[in-house]
Ligand SMILES: Nc1nc2c(c(=O)[nH]1)N[C@H]1C(S)=C(S)[C@@H](COP(=O)(O)OP(=O)(O)OC[C@H]3O[C@@H](n4cnc5c(=O)[nH]c(N)nc54)[C@H](O)[C@@H]3O)O[C@H]1N2
Ligand SMILES: Nc1nc2c(c(=O)[nH]1)N[C@H]1C(S)=C(S)[C@@H](COP(=O)(O)OP(=O)(O)OC[C@H]3O[C@@H](n4cnc5c(=O)[nH]c(N)nc54)[C@H](O)[C@@H]3O)O[C@H]1N2
Ligand code: SF4
């Protein structure tokens with residue numbers, strides 16, 4: 001049979017690049033870039049190029065699994081689904097619907113996320129539904145909604161190439177969003193000034209004109225010092241502030257606390273450099289700010305994002321073609337999972353569950369009563385296992401590796417009366433399940449993903465799932481029906497039509513249109529072409545709001561017992577908990593083993609050579625990993641990627657939360673490091 005070439009979307013990061021999967025005899029054998037794709041235009045990063053590899057891996061789950069003591073037994077779907085429905089119903093009857101928690105997924109489609117939250121909300125009358133955005137851009141949603149009225153990236157990826165200054169803060173785009181990094185390079189080639197703020201050295205900082213190697217967790221002092229200087233020099237955009245903003249007086253007053261001198265002392269950057277970058281950012285006509293987890297994953301994550309919004313609005317760098325604020329969304333469909341209401345406080349389209357008019361709208365549409373009490377978050381659902389939460393349904397998330405303070409998480413996963421995990425592999429989390437549902441990956445299903453620039457894109461089914469595995473969509477319909485809901489959807493397109501009818505910003509989205517083009521929301525009706533950049537003449541909330549960003553240092557700082565700063569994050573070849581990338585021989589050839597970065601001076605003090613084992617310990621636990629000696633980290637700092645199950649970085653991390661967004665502080669905690677003696 002001739003091979004087929006089918007267009008679809010990359011399953012890894014939120015850039016949403018276009019892939020072409022080559023299918024031979026029903027098997028996905030290769031991935032190619034899509035030259036016609038509006039974002040990636042014929043490029044892919046190394047993960048995209050190898051996206052077909054995990055699809056055919058022999059570890060794929062093929063049948064529902066039922067726990068029998070310490071092992072699993074294969075069972076048919078017609079036993080698994082009724083059993084799941086019965087157990088969930090019994091639990092809800094005994095303890096109330098609020099004793100059920102659901103983790104939806106940024107790896108699944110919009111339609112699957114919509115059905116997931118609808119199932120939890122309708123079947124159990126609870127809003128206990130959340131997903132990994134909590135661990136990622138939750139501060140973005142809180143802060144940008146407060147300041148601008150919308151939590152999404154203001155502009156489009158291709159707009160970056162036209163910016164005159166790009167201020168990259170807390171983002172390692174070169175490894176985490178390589179195709180977006182390509183747009184940054186394009187801007188630089190055209191003469192834009194690239195400024196990077198990161199305590200580490202990365203390919204972003206190496207390619208920046210100026211690298212501000214700040215002390216971890218001191219972004220607010222830096223941003224406030226910059227703003228103080230901008231106002232003192234009269235470089236703020238007074239017309240913009242007068243016409244479009246409120247709250248300037250309060251911000252200006254507050255910024256008197258942050259003269260450049262004090263900012264410099266806190267963040268460890270020379271005063272002249274702070275003044276210089278402030279002037280560069282403020283003076284050019286169009287400046288863009290890119291940020292990511294180095295900003296959000298702090299106990300002051302929401303205030304960090306507010307400070308970024310303040311800086312952009314102070315200079316009028318929002319609402320034009322090449323300026324804007326770019327929170328780089330992480331997962332392939334984390335934008336969509338949020339848009340679809342896989343969040344404890346909002347229905348699809350960010351419509352509040354506690355607003356009675358909205359509650360009525362959804363009750364009428366779905367034909368049943370709904371709870372108006374905001375639900376629990378990811379870390380609360382896991383943390384309350386066996387207490388307030390008795391049963392959980394986890395679709396495509398792996399908290400055993402991705403949540404902070406793993407020892408605690410593992411205790412919790414054991415404590416559920418009943419746990420369902422729906423995944424494509426038997427993950428570290430699935431090993432704790434009572435029931436495992438085998439599901440389909442991106443290449444085995446259709447639906448839509450929304451990328452970081454708000455672009456709905458069509459995912460096409462290229463191959464059949466392995467064995468008896470089913471699409472997440474079908475599993476949700478079966479379970480919904482078994483729970484007494486009317487989930488008789490014929491296909492994802494029908495679900496998209498229901499979404500469009502309930503969330504005005506997506507009113508004009510349909511599979512028919514997406515067959516021809518991707519559409520960026522807001523897209524309110526079928527004639528609307530979609531929106532390239534937001535806040536053009538007015539902010540989503542009307543006027544933009546300056547909010548005072550109070551600085552709080554990290555919750556745990558180095559001391560005598562734990563003298564190092566420990567930070568965690570990513571590297572180019574692997575993705576999150578490694579379930580997919582570590583099953584790719586191509587990617588494993590790049591990096592096969594766990595490691596942590598340590599500065600040469602520290603390594604010398606500890607008498608550790610490159611590749612030797614070190615033991616990292618925090619107040620939560622320890623891991624043994626390979627030392628990678630590099631000046632990428634400053635003296636006194638350690639960086640550990642969290643991709644490796646054999647050396648789980650989250651054994652170490654601090655579960656302290658940002659009070660407003662409830663994101664954990666993955667980016668800073670205090671650690672001790674020792675050479676691990678070879679004889680144990
Ligand atoms: N290869 C790969 N790509 C991915 C992913 C992956 O797992 N692997 N995951 C995807 C997801 S879900 C996400 S959310 C994104 C995340 O993408 P990024 O946020 O780019 O990745 P991280 O490595 O978590 O952190 C980014 C940078 O923040 C810096 N940083 C740490 N602390 C601070 C601080 O206090 N201030 C400042 N200014 N910077 C700090 C770190 O040194 C690091 O270089 O990547 C997406 N893309
Ligand atoms: N220490 C530390 N921890 C972190 C972070 C950090 O920087 N440092 N970053 C945090 C961030 S930003 C994020 S986004 C989270 C990510 O945390 P998670 O979302 O828990 O991590 P993933 O490994 O992406 O988990 C996705 C799961 O979905 C499965 N899967 C993939 N596709 C499908 C599908 O189509 N259907 C089904 N049913 N399953 C599928 C995969 O096998 C995998 O088990 O981690 C967070 N944890
Ligand atoms: S940049 Fe992201 S979406 Fe594009 S190929 Fe790489 S992992 Fe996939």
Ligand SMILES: [Mo]
Nearest residue numbers: 135136330331
């Ligand atoms: Mo993320």
